[in-house]
Amino acid sequence: MKLSSIFLIFGVVIATLFSAAYFNIELYTYSAILLSILVLCYLGKKLENIKHIAVILFSLVVIEYVVVSFLFKLNSQGLPAFQTNALIFGTHFLVDLVMLLFLKYRVRFSLRYIRRTNPDNWRAIYMTHADPLLYGIFFAFVLVDLAAFGENIIRNLEYLGVDEAFAKQFWSWGLIYYNYEILKSILLSCVITTLLATIFVERQRPAEAEPEFEAKP
Template identity: 65%
Template sequence: MRTSWIFLLICAAIAASLSVIYIHFNHYADTVMLACIIIFCFMAKNHENIKHIAALLLIMTAIEYGLVSYVVSLNSMGLPPFQGNLLMFGSHFLVDLTILMIMKYRVRLSLRYVRRTAPDNWRSIYMTHADPILYGIYFAFILVDLAAFGENIIRNLEHFGVDENFAKQFWSWGLIYYNYEILKSILLSCVITTLLATTFVERQRPDTPDEELESESK
């Protein structure tokens, strides 16, 4: 029990530290995320489930980084700020929604992949502790994205045909907008901490003999 509490405190400390790092690096959070995921790929080279989750996050984070970079380039070319924010929040939402849906069926997709590439290794695929936790985290990501997207529309109603005298009362709204990067940084740190904790747990997981697996399946 004491070891569990110590491990929990270590995870909490790591999550807090990563949050500070993400907030400090600001726009480089995706780069930090990519670096962390690549490290996990090497750490979990003998654990198929962690490798699949890390590969998924690696691909989607790279796509997200590309989309964000493209939107930033559009902003530098003179795209109106409110349109740039819509594209930015929309890009984050689409990526997070895609990850959420893939995580929902991650085990099924991993089984299909393994049965095609290494049929004898299908027993190594199962639901890890990270699967439901990451699903919940990315659901929170989506809520933040939708809140930021909606708030951006409300703050710029005059650009959507609403009378400016009515719209200007919402110009001061910015609870999500001004804290968006902080919220995303906290959630990103939770993702990395979850992967780290799951990698540790999976390394402690005893190997199940094939005979036992076969008897359980009967």
């Protein structure tokens, strides 16, 4: 069996397990996400582009975890579920939007960083296969977050002053709400699998030869 086929099978298995884990233990899976990103950072430690993506992703996941944990704590102390859900979906949206914007200008940011820290290594910065794929994935994240946020509002119009007799017709709406964990788990598994696949591809890339200059007579 070819190495590429083995890696494909490995990626599918990891994506499936990751999706199942997120679906069953959503909050605790943050630790698995962080661990996965740390592993990716280690695997891509000599790959500047992957390292930059993984570090930013790791930072945003930490921020997201802290904020969401705080919101759950507020909910246990009496914050209404409607407001809690709105804040959680809003947090997910903002984090995913920041990551989306970072990916859009990732090469530019990476070049600025590398020119300040290691100018001689600027050729190591380029658009990888992961950049457009992750941009598409996080665009989907943003759409899911917006849909969940909007659906949460529609399902709870009575809290916004709308007559309950009119609002109750939307109480049964829950297409995104009841499938949010599934959608997020699929997208998260795609993120991890994309990074793993890109690391695999980048490691097969031949080392760039240094330009040779003839000595002047």
